[in-house]
Amino acid sequence: MQVTRQSSPFERKTGVESGAVVPVDVPELYHLFPKPGSKPDWYPRPATKVQLVGFCDWLSIYQRHHCGGLPKVADGAVIRVDADGVVESTTLKKLQVEGSHETSVFIRCDGETVWFDGNVSRWGRPDNVFGYPFRQCLQIINNLLVSMGLPPFTEGERFISNFKGEPRTVWTGARVTRVDVTRNFSTGSKEDAYHFMRYLQGQQASRLKTGTYGEGETVDWGRGSRYLYYKAYLKGPELRRHAGRSVPGDDLFKPALDPYVLQLADWCDSVGLVRFEMTFKATKLHDMGCSHLGGFDMKQLEIEFESKAEVLTRASADVDQISQLPKPLLSTYRMWQAGDDITTKLKRSQFYKHRRELLSFGVDIAIKSNVLQFQPKTRVIQLGPVSMPDFYELPTIERKRYGSHY
Structure with a gap:
């Protein structure tokens, strides 16, 4: 990707x-x-x-x-x-x-x-x-x-x-x-947002450990x-998890869904908000x-x-770049792409050598592959800016003059 x-x-x-x-x-x-x-x-x-x-x-x-x-x-x-x-x-x-x-x-x-x-x-x-x-x-x-x-x-x-x-x-x-x-970033659609999160699951930042939570909706470092x-993380699913609110009922306080928050969650999905x-x-x-x-x-x-x-x-490696790799490096990439545990396939020195060379292509074999199977070509996703929708409510901050006794 x-x-x-x-x-x-x-x-x-x-x-x-x-x-x-x-x-x-x-x-x-x-x-x-x-x-x-x-x-x-x-x-x-x-x-x-x-x-x-x-x-x-x-x-x-x-x-x-x-x-x-x-x-x-x-x-x-x-x-x-x-x-x-x-x-x-x-x-x-x-x-x-x-x-x-x-x-x-x-x-x-x-x-x-x-x-x-x-x-x-x-x-x-x-x-x-x-x-x-x-x-x-x-x-x-x-x-x-x-x-x-x-x-x-x-x-x-x-x-x-x-x-x-x-x-x-x-x-x-x-x-x-x-x-x-x-x-906030926009990926364009809900489908692209989930593809993008799967891409992030295979990315390492400096020496920090990469973690995935929920149904792949949150990736952290x-x-x-x-x-x-x-x-x-994906903002749409996060909003839905907190869309409930307590309202008085006959006997108990039952959670109800806030229609404004649900509308906002749908909008986040439509723009693929990350x-x-x-x-x-x-x-x-x-x-x-x-x-x-x-x-x-x-x-x-x-x-x-x-x-x-x-x-x-x-940037991640695409098909044309990978096809021109040396055979030993290409073999390691294919094993990683298939989900194999590379540490059991290669010697320690060879593992680190191949990892260093593949990192220049955006591939980290130290992290388990999350590449979708049978994907025919590289998927290109553009991250764009996000503007507020017309129905969004952002209160104005009230300015106050603090007394001199403070």
């Missing part, structure tokens, strides 16, 4: 330059997007939260307020007691804040530090086929915090510290520990990694210099996202 890319977000003109800084309507002290030129001369390049690729789903962020005195928000506590019955520590549990459409996020405050975890683009909505960029997600979070009597997440103050003899930029504000960046985890989603974890964000909200640079995440999304458009 050969896969080609139809368009790239870095090739089209967006009207926003790389590294641009966009101001929002909040007080200067807590300005999340300072005006251009407001940064000191020693700052090499302004960090940006302007997102040009895809949108965000899950965000995890926290901030410590040394002044204290904040209202405590929690769902109970976990108390640790030693052998003598003395309380060693008390940890507040996250409070599950429920929104409409059976959605929820998690908030916790111990009087000094505020934590937030949740799928912001999904919260209070029946779906998240299309969501919000990072800075709008942050605005939703801050609006929710203020409504609960908590201060919003801010950049804080910036200063230079000396770390092992080298200067390092440090911020006193919020810290970001997880960001999920996601993007790097499950369990402390740095990055990414996956591709979702690619990447999770940036705390260690990776720290290594990228994006763990501080003040220094958060969405451009760095987008570059990493595009690099890993290459697995979606990696």
Whole structure:
């Protein structure tokens, strides 16, 4: 199966330059997007939260307020007691804040530090086929915090510290520990979407293990990694699994199907919508210099996202290329194509030699073949952009001015 890319977000003109800084309507002290030129001369390049690729789903962020005195928000506590019955520590549990459409996020405050975890683009909505960029997600979070009597997440103050003899930029504000960046692709039809997922099952990304789940509707890489985890899945079937909603009945709450979500799932099938989603974890964000909200640079995440999304458009070998392989290599390919366990057919050194040579054709014999039998020719699938359907509902983000006492 050969896969080609139809368009790239870095090739089209967006009207926003790389590294641009966009101001929002909040007080200067807590300005999340300072005006251009407001940064000191020693700052090499302004960090940006302007997102040009895809949108965000899950965000995890926290901030410590040394002044204290904040209202405590929690769902109970976990108390640790030693052998003598003395309380060693008390940890507040996250409070599950429920929104409409059976959605929820998690908030916790111990009087000094505020934590937030949740799928912001999904919260209070029946779906998240299309969501919000990072800075709008942050605005939703801050609006929710203020409504609960908590201060919003801010950049804080910036200063230079000396770390092992080298200067390092440090911020006193919020810290970001997880960001999920996601993007939609269209394969053209439901049939092509399933063919494409079967193609992905045979693709390896770097040294990360490839996993397949469900009925081949989800393929992921790097499950369990402390740095990055990414996956591709069909959005239509995923929507149907969550289309049920609870409505009052005579005696019990019986699940009913949301007609809007079902309509949206049918539309996802009709365009062959494939979702690619990447999770940036705390260690990776720290290594990228994006763990501080003040220094958060969405451009760095987008570059990493595009690099890993290459697995979606990696070309596979076609019939003409394979037919001209040397006989030993062609024999190994045919055995792999038939589903044989190559490790039992070849010597260890020969296996790795053939694997290295076949990888240049987009074939990895270390992964079990999922090639369809009796397929007469290479199937070409183009990945294209996805636009919102006319009936789609994407609420407008309400902008609020935070009080000076925060």
